[in-house]
Amino acid sequence: MAYPEAELGSIATLWDCLHKTPAYSEDGYPMVRVTDIKRGFLDLSRTLKVQDETYQEFIERHRPRASDILFSRVGSYGNSCFVDREQEFCLGQNTVCITPDPGRSVPYFLYCCLNTPFVRQQIDSLVGGASQPTISLKSIAHIKLPLPDVADQSKIAGILLPYESLIENDLRRIEILEDMAQNLYREWFVKFRYPGGQDARFIDSPLGQIPEGWEVKGAMDNGNWNFIDQNVGPYVGTKRYHATADIDGITIVSDGVDYAYKQKPSRAQKQPLLNSVWFARMQETYKVLAVARPNAALAANAMLSSGFAGFVAADEDSLPFLFLTIASREFHQEKDRYCTGATQRSLTNDGLSRILTICPPREIVQQFGHAATDFMELMLTLQQQNLILRRTRDLLLPRLVSGEIDVADLDIAVPEGTSA
Template identity: 25%
Template structure:
């Protein structure tokens, strides 16, 4: 077996960029800022809302510039989330509660460092060197003196390359899902917000393909175009379409929480969905939770089955997710026991599109809370059932592919997480891990 070396982290780095101490000046648009809010080991949380002005970048980034393959780690709230920079994210600015590290050539491979830092052993080392009562944080001095174990440089590159190959496939699936979801959102906007097919007829579109915005093959467009009225009514809607409050069609209810909740939380049991579980998800589907509730708490909460649609109403209001597990939701979630014939996919897209309008009505001194009545009063445009059925037939396969990609990502992540600690400890040979990955 390859011999392993243990050394202090600072002796293995060519660069450690630390911009803690103050925050960069924000701008409405510009260069995205990496911070502990968006850096997650599962992938950057997008969209990144904090930005700085391009002409301020050089003024701010005076301690050194990040490079492709550098490793970024959160140092507080939370501690130990890790990503590796690519061509895009390496151009971002560095913000609060993170550090950026670059392995020393020939000593510590940066990709190996990325995976070493998220291994259980290294996460335990970070926690042991951290301080804080409410949240754990690690100083630069303590981080530099963290010990790290590694094999020879060539072996590091092979280990890092194998694990990165798995993560590259996960990232490819994630990007594909972003494209698929944007396709569904664009179709929702065109049909139910902009009334594109009707407006294009009014503007003299010459054929069904043009009426449907050239989004479908000619034969399919010929089937779809006749479903859309040729003009708008006096109310500004396509003829025979109506606008009504969501609550007139959909039953909206709130989850529930047994009190005090800490007495009902357990290491295992029925999954307990927290807002944090949802904000960690890059996609529309929620597969896992970090906490569980015991059976005695079921009478005072709401248990939902896989496939249910939920919408957050506190902390981060207006966030829709499809549950892919049997789970309980607290009173920070809304759910929809009767959708009045509307598909969950239609509602999901509607909530995303009208999120800003819905959330703007949330109130609260500590957290924004979206009251059930506010959502019930939100107006939506409803076409004839035939149009809704056709829409579901178009976007349904898109969401099915998104789900399949996310399920594959779950399997890939589980395999990676199984191999990672064994590779980082030298417990299994690289050849065996490669065969497992294949």
């Protein structure tokens, strides 16, 4: 049963952002920019902040509310996220806020529609712009969406919302585990409060005082890992390609695309190895991918963009030290410092070799590995669980919103917040 269609502008109000760059501040109100709009519930944890005067100016047209949908127009266009609860924030440049008409559309259903292949194809066809891909507000208003009656919209939303909630819950658990692991790392390798460290003598180094017997080495020469310079070789069948856009933080957030060897993109060059860690070379990005036992299939079945650089740990016990070094705030500050390029700044191998890293004795690194392995394995296990949830959701999504799966006669308890 195919549902009738309606243009987005006829079932929702579109609020454009102010087309100006504000002065950011250390604290204040979150401002949502294009880089903050990612599929799922709105996450304000990494947003830039603005002061009250700027905030009031930017919400004068519309103050975003719960059940609004945020949409990106320029650069990484066509991404959307759902405002699942009341939060104080304002829109940055090149973003749109969509307020569904409660009489005709269920907000979460509308958000789901924007993430279907059918709508994504429309968005791609409407994009213009010579230097940066851009979709105009007028074109967004003309996007066609399937529109079952409100009761069926609520049922479809009720089927899909639990997947989003489980994914978001796992992401919060991953974030907590990452914080715990980073705190442990800092205790051992920044504050030097490791077992036996109370008796250590300290010596001067380029990174300040370090325990005697420890060293400071360039990232390319640290004896606890090795740089991966091999590229993907010929293979039979297909491998799944992950671009840098498929990684957010330390999590794979997109399924990637399968390619035969002769059809793979030119950037699909890097071969992940077991016990390896990869990071995006681009300036001001935090994208770190670890490959270990819980997600070992990546080593056999995946390939990565040349926008990643990677290291393989000297042994399995050294992997947590490698991962948390690369994921650390200090490493990314140094990465950004040594990035070069006229238009898109990124880290070359020469720049990578200039980043100084702490190099403890192997027995300390292995001892830390035993202490941190459980954190890391649980993080990767939750990531794998989320991949399964995303794939299941994305399998159901187009079938539900197209009417291929008829929900009219289903007795579904509709979660609060999904109905009009």
